Amino acid sequence: MPSGERFSGGAKINFFSAWDLVVSGNPTLMAIVRLSLAVSLTAAVIAGAVGMPLGASLALTRFPGRATLIVLCNAMMGLPPVVVGLAVYLLLSRSGPLGAMGILFTPAAMIVAQTILIVPIIAALTRQTVEDLWSEYSDELNSMEVGPVGRVATLLWDARYSLMTTLLAGFGRAIAEVGAVMIVGGNIDGFTRTMTTSIALETSKGDLPLAMGLGLVLICIVLAINAAAWVARLWSERQAG
Amino acid sequence: MQNRFLSLALSLGLGAATLVAPAAAQEKSIIVASTTSTQDSGLFGYLLPLFNAKTGIDVKVIAQGTGQALDTARRGDADVVFVHAKAQEERFIAEGFGVRRFDVMYNDFVLVGPISDPAGITGSKDVSAALTTIQAKAAPFVSRGDKSGTHFAELALWKDAGIDIAAAKGPWYREIGQGMGAALNIANAMNGYVLSDRATWLSFKNRGNLVIVVEGDRRMFNQYGVILVNPGKYPSVKKELGQSFVDWLISPEGQGVIANYKIDGQQLFFPNAEKKAS
Numbered sequence: 001m002p003s004g005e006r007f008s009g010g011a012k013i014n015f016f017s018a019w020d021l022v023v024s025g026n027p028t029l030m031a032i033v034r035l036s037l038a039v040s041l042t043a044a045v046i047a048g049a050v051g052m053p054l055g056a057s058l059a060l061t062r063f064p065g066r067a068t069l070i071v072l073c074n075a076m077m078g079l080p081p082v083v084v085g086l087a088v089y090l091l092l093s094r095s096g097p098l099g100a101m102g103i104l105f106t107p108a109a110m111i112v113a114q115t116i117l118i119v120p121i122i123a124a125l126t127r128q129t130v131e132d133l134w135s136e137y138s139d140e141l142n143s144m145e146v147g148p149v150g151r152v153a154t155l156l157w158d159a160r161y162s163l164m165t166t167l168l169a170g171f172g173r174a175i176a177e178v179g180a181v182m183i184v185g186g187n188i189d190g191f192t193r194t195m196t197t198s199i200a201l202e203t204s205k206g207d208l209p210l211a212m213g214l215g216l217v218l219i220c221i222v223l224a225i226n227a228a229a230w231v232a233r234l235w236s237e238r239q240a241g
Numbered sequence: 242m243q244n245r246f247l248s249l250a251l252s253l254g255l256g257a258a259t260l261v262a263p264a265a266a267q268e269k270s271i272i273v274a275s276t277t278s279t280q281d282s283g284l285f286g287y288l289l290p291l292f293n294a295k296t297g298i299d300v301k302v303i304a305q306g307t308g309q310a311l312d313t314a315r316r317g318d319a320d321v322v323f324v325h326a327k328a329q330e331e332r333f334i335a336e337g338f339g340v341r342r343f344d345v346m347y348n349d350f351v352l353v354g355p356i357s358d359p360a361g362i363t364g365s366k367d368v369s370a371a372l373t374t375i376q377a378k379a380a381p382f383v384s385r386g387d388k389s390g391t392h393f394a395e396l397a398l399w400k401d402a403g404i405d406i407a408a409a410k411g412p413w414y415r416e417i418g419q420g421m422g423a424a425l426n427i428a429n430a431m432n433g434y435v436l437s438d439r440a441t442w443l444s445f446k447n448r449g450n451l452v453i454v455v456e457g458d459r460r461m462f463n464q465y466g467v468i469l470v471n472p473g474k475y476p477s478v479k480k481e482l483g484q485s486f487v488d489w490l491i492s493p494e495g496q497g498v499i500a501n502y503k504i505d506g507q508q509l510f511f512p513n514a515e516k517k518a519s
Binding site for chain 1: 272277280281285286301302303304316317318419420421422423425426444445446447448475477
């Protein structure tokens, strides 16, 4: 249901009034924040589930073309979001190969685009982390005759704290991008409007102070998530003794 | 320990997924590809809740330039288009992508420029003369350059003025390939002239030193039309729901709602639907 509501009509909106909207729980803004987080967290979790085993396998196995694949994966960390958005758009369009799914202009399409965007980041960073760890562990794991799947699992587990940073890097990229979600989500009021597309919209409406205020709110949210991840890490390190 | 870590990660993922799920499970909704002017002016924010209250139909608006909105519909990704470039709309129908086109409402374009008015055209009622002066003095002019309705209208106005803009353009003529708001932001920053639809201009907040310099020329007329995308081309088009939106817009009730929408006491759009399709 489109809310159609503007955040506020005042002329002197700045960060503090944008922040007031957060504190007072403005329903329009809350829904936008919730959607941004839901889409980008889901994309980060899926990309982690795909990218981490991929990166670890790339680190631990030797096959022809491996170097090419590593370079490719590293290069794809710089995928332009707008290109990913366009590709996913053409794929999901009614006249595209996956058009029958009917998920263009929905949050699901946004998750697909952001996942594609960040899988290379997570895979590339995981590969480096695991490869570095492997030089420490190789003798032990070789002598214990651990199979390839076991090696991947062991190293991923032991690198979990570094990999949390990897996951945060992917999440950060996802929640910060605007090009892909704008194209595949359509910036529909109350349905696919995220923090970044709201900021782009308010800028185009000439409400630069509100746009900037929303930008600062977004940065604060990302900061809070990173702080939470840090606390979770300290907590689990302590649990592990 | 390992289990706890995994269950934390899992519940995070599931939690995020459930947040998305309810938003995806909406029924009785249509996608309308429309223009930035109808959305940014707040018309949809006023009109759609009234339509929703009456019919229960959720209208999802993708705000694009007219050319892009028609292309979105050509790919079958919208149920209805609501745009403002009659020639393009008629081509869309002729190509078989649309069923019928209905006039809905109109307003007008205004030529906006810096208050210092380097071309000296303020107050003119003759848009052709104004554009000729801008070109002669090579005063900065911002063009949308994005195949939007306003861009098509601008090109037609140059043609009317007897200027072949493709040949005459120089560094003073800046095609930005962006929306109306971005064009106004840039015109403000570079003290340039720009053609805007009146609705976006009235609702625009970063005017800076921009003012209307030319308005009231009959050639600056801006007609909006609505078209149901042809279900014969794309069976996925929600024919009944889309048609009920079209019907409501051109009904006395919908037309009254359009007439009632005002910003600061100014009416933004003037309903002019006829019963017969054009």
